[in-house]
Amino acid sequence: MESEIDRRQLILPAFGPAAQGRLCKAGVLVIGAGGLGCPAALYLAAAGVGRLGIVDQDAVELSNLHRQVAHRESSVGMHKADSAAQACRALNSSIQVDVHREGFTPANALELASAYDVIVDATDNAASRYLISDACVIARRPLVSGAALGTDGQLTVYNHGPDGPCYRCMFPEAPRPESCSRCSDAGVLGVVPGIIGTLQALEAIKLASGVGKPLSRTLLLADCMSGRFTSIKLRAKMPGCIACGHNPSITAQSLPEYDYNGFTGAPSNDTAPQSLQL
Amino acid sequence: MESEIDRRQLILPAFGPAAQGRLCKAGVLVIGAGGLGCPAALYLAAAGVGRLGIVDQDAVELSNLHRQVAHRESSVGMHKADSAAQACRALNSSIQVDVHREGFTPANALELASAYDVIVDATDNAASRYLISDACVIARRPLVSGAALGTDGQLTVYNHGPDGPCYRCMFPEAPRPESCSRCSDAGVLGVVPGIIGTLQALEAIKLASGVGKPLSRTLLLADCMSGRFTSIKLRAKMPGCIACGHNPSITAQSLPEYDYNGFTGAPSNDTAPQSLQL
Amino acid sequence: MVKLKIELSGGLEILFGNSKEHDLEISQANGKVTLADVITKARDDLLTDRPELFMKDDSVRPGILVLVNDTDWELTGTLHTLVEDGDTVTFISTLHGG
Amino acid sequence: MVKLKIELSGGLEILFGNSKEHDLEISQANGKVTLADVITKARDDLLTDRPELFMKDDSVRPGILVLVNDTDWELTGTLHTLVEDGDTVTFISTLHGG
Ligand SMILES: [Zn+2]
Numbered sequence: 204m205e206s207e208i209d210r211r212q213l214i215l216p217a218f219g220p221a222a223q224g225r226l227c228k229a230g231v232l233v234i235g236a237g238g239l240g241c242p243a244a245l246y247l248a249a250a251g252v253g254r255l256g257i258v259d260q261d262a263v264e265l266s267n268l269h270r271q272v273a274h275r276e277s278s279v280g281m282h283k284a285d286s287a288a289q290a291c292r293a294l295n296s297s298i299q300v301d302v303h304r305e306g307f308t309p310a311n312a313l314e315l316a317s318a319y320d321v322i323v324d325a326t327d328n329a330a331s332r333y334l335i336s337d338a339c340v341i342a343r344r345p346l347v348s349g350a351a352l353g354t355d356g357q358l359t360v361y362n363h364g365p366d367g368p369c370y371r372c373m374f375p376e377a378p379r380p381e382s383c384s385r386c387s388d389a390g391v392l393g394v395v396p397g398i399i400g401t402l403q404a405l406e407a408i409k410l411a412s413g414v415g416k417p418l419s420r421t422l423l424l425a426d427c428m429s430g431r432f433t434s435i436k437l438r439a440k441m442p443g444c445i446a447c448g449h450n451p452s453i454t455a456q457s458l459p460e461y462d463y464n465g466f467t468g469a470p471s472n473d474t475a476p477q478s479l480q481l
Numbered sequence: 482m483e484s485e486i487d488r489r490q491l492i493l494p495a496f497g498p499a500a501q502g503r504l505c506k507a508g509v510l511v512i513g514a515g516g517l518g519c520p521a522a523l524y525l526a527a528a529g530v531g532r533l534g535i536v537d538q539d540a541v542e543l544s545n546l547h548r549q550v551a552h553r554e555s556s557v558g559m560h561k562a563d564s565a566a567q568a569c570r571a572l573n574s575s576i577q578v579d580v581h582r583e584g585f586t587p588a589n590a591l592e593l594a595s596a597y598d599v600i601v602d603a604t605d606n607a608a609s610r611y612l613i614s615d616a617c618v619i620a621r622r623p624l625v626s627g628a629a630l631g632t633d634g635q636l637t638v639y640n641h642g643p644d645g646p647c648y649r650c651m652f653p654e655a656p657r658p659e660s661c662s663r664c665s666d667a668g669v670l671g672v673v674p675g676i677i678g679t680l681q682a683l684e685a686i687k688l689a690s691g692v693g694k695p696l697s698r699t700l701l702l703a704d705c706m707s708g709r710f711t712s713i714k715l716r717a718k719m720p721g722c723i724a725c726g727h728n729p730s731i732t733a734q735s736l737p738e739y740d741y742n743g744f745t746g747a748p749s750n751d752t753a754p755q756s757l758q759l
Numbered sequence: 760m761v762k763l764k765i766e767l768s769g770g771l772e773i774l775f776g777n778s779k780e781h782d783l784e785i786s787q788a789n790g791k792v793t794l795a796d797v798i799t800k801a802r803d804d805l806l807t808d809r810p811e812l813f814m815k816d817d818s819v820r821p822g823i824l825v826l827v828n829d830t831d832w833e834l835t836g837t838l839h840t841l842v843e844d845g846d847t848v849t850f851i852s853t854l855h856g857g
Numbered sequence: 858m859v860k861l862k863i864e865l866s867g868g869l870e871i872l873f874g875n876s877k878e879h880d881l882e883i884s885q886a887n888g889k890v891t892l893a894d895v896i897t898k899a900r901d902d903l904l905t906d907r908p909e910l911f912m913k914d915d916s917v918r919p920g921i922l923v924l925v926n927d928t929d930w931e932l933t934g935t936l937h938t939l940v941e942d943g944d945t946v947t948f949i950s951t952l953h954g955g
């Protein structure tokens with residue numbers, strides 16, 4: 204069945220049998236099964252990634268469905284990770300889909316990140332974004348980071364290659380919580396995370412299969428109202444970064460104790476109030 | 482239920498109650514329920530477009546599933562239009578979903594195009610693309626045109642505004658069939674039509690709700706291996722165009738008799754051999 | 760006199776009269792204009808709302824990325840970067856939503 | 858001597874040694890180089906395979922879009938467009954797949 208589904212990709216000049224073979228052996232972890240994670244997980248499953256992990260601790264709500272297209276009205280109340288995994292298995296029964304219902308936390312971050320080859324950040328809050336980046340640096344995993352708000356989207360790959368920055372290199376100081384929550388109030392046009400999440404699947408497929416040029420040191424901005432995409436050239440990794448620099452203070456030992464909620468001044472996904480969950 | 486699902490969009494500055502109201506009253510026709518049409522239909526349903534038409538006459542095959550994420554393994558053998566409609570209804574039971582299993586043909590083209598406000602070309606062959614464009618010109622409907630092949634994607638809006646060109650303005654002479662089929666042999670990386678189809682939903686939402694700047698006279702090129710998007714400035718409509726020019730030879734009377742297969746030298750989707758169906 | 764194009768993205772446009780593009784003219788006595796000058800002048804001339812969501816001390820607030828002609832200001836000299844006539848300076852608020 | 862960048866997209870790169878970007882230099886007696894000259898020279902110097910999938914008569918085959926600096930050649934004068942040193946000429950094959 205695998206060969207039937209993957210037949211079309213095999214004959215692509217840019218995506219030959221070796222690349223497909225690497226993809227089939229790779230594991231990709233999608234953190235968040237919401238607006239970004241739904242399309243990312245579906246396209247990774249469709250592409251035949253060997254092992255797909257889905258992390259989410261929340262339940263499907265009716266108000267999610269305008270952008271979270273792997274869920275259904277009949278899945279309301281179900282764990283999001285289970286609902287997304289069910290959709291992925293229905294699309295491709297030949298891959299392994301792991302469900303992580305406990306969320307991505309300082310306690311399990313290193314174990315989870317180390318168990319996969321490529322990590323996809325499809326979360327919706329600053330605390331989770333710092334935690335995931337730090338875990339990827341320590342576990343030495345490339346991180347496909349996407350975000351969407353209003354009618355804007357952003358996409359990049361962190362912690363890849365000899366000089367790719369991590370999230371902390373870009374944003375060493377956390378934003379004020381009110382600048383986040385203010386934006387959160389604005390909501391999101393549902394198709395915008397759809398575009399960014401599908402592009403996250405593309406970047407993860409490129410990283411897992413070793414083809415193409417991943418968006419390392421490049422930030423792609425999508426301005427959906429004008430239909431304009433802009434590529435920004437980003438800094439290299441910063442020698443003084445406390446996560447990926449020469450003398451890091453965030454280590455395998457210290458990460459589990461690091462106060463991500465305190466650092467960002469906002470609760471991570473664990474305890475985020477409804478109004479923060481875009 | 483509608484208000485619950487659409488709540489988040491309503492509070493967007495760029496997408497207020499008036500825009501959401503227009504979207505809820507609009508009809509969008511998605512022609513083709515394949516690699517492009519699956520994400521386009523899902524995101525249009527999720528966004529709460531009032532009436533969604535889905536056209537396809539083929540059945541789901543296992544080899545489609547690496548890119549056609551609205552279908553499932555258990556839907557193999559089912560009509561694609563039915564399978565996609567089922568996924569859309571499961572996501573949003575508050576909208577009307579029409580299924581057109583007979584395909585888009587010279588005989589039904591004008592009636593179908595006239596019955597919707599915005600048309601999405603999600604087909605996979607040149608003959609269908611000329612037919613859909615001609616029908617949209619006569620029915621005065623904007624056309625969201627997407628295409629994907631290999632690791633490249635293309636997106637534009639035809640027949641929109643005072644000076645937007647139609648497909649025939651851009652390509653008055655049909656390509657040689659061997660230049661098409663040669664490319665078809667190359668297959669497509671499944672996530673590429675996913676990206677373009679999701680962007681087609683975005684453009685259709687913009688057109689149906691009257692917000693933002695649609696991609697008229699602009700061709701968006703996606704080079705997925707490099708992650709590069711390029712916007713091309715296109716010509717205005719051509720005065721001598723036989724479809725949308727000053728003295729058109731393609732009219733409501735002549736279109737049903739026009740030999741699209743003869744013009745392109747290739748069968749349309751109706752009778753296309755398997756190898757042409759990317 | 761240096762004429763610049765100012766672009767805003769990621770929701771920052773809400774603080775700038777809901778417009779993503781602005782023109783900005785700056786004159787300095789010595790003729791040299793730095794990004795530090797641009798940030799202050801953008802706040803004084805263009806910002807319409809909540810300056811504390813744009814600036815902190817003499818720079819932009821954490822979470823805002825500054826670009827000169829689509830290049831991260833970390834590569835050009837951060838606050839000390841010299842800008843020239845015709846340059847585009849972009850302020851992007853990093854997004855967390857998903 | 859005019860030095861151009863030639864870009865290929867939509868599968869046309871397969872006919873050009875599987876490379877999407879090439880450099881091309883053209884000299885004309887009168888110093889003026891048109892897109893007609895560029896097309897012929899690209900075929901002669903860069904094309905590696907199946908010329909009939911690139912040209913028809915003295916122009917590109919139907920289905921190929923020609924751009925000068927990301928602008929449709931219909932807006933610049935089609936075959937008669939004059940190109941200058943540093944210009945980018947792009948050939949795009951329109952796609953039909955989905
Ligand atoms: Zn770092």
Ligand SMILES: [Zn+2]
Pocket residue numbers: 646647648649650651718719722723724725726
């Ligand atoms: Zn026309």
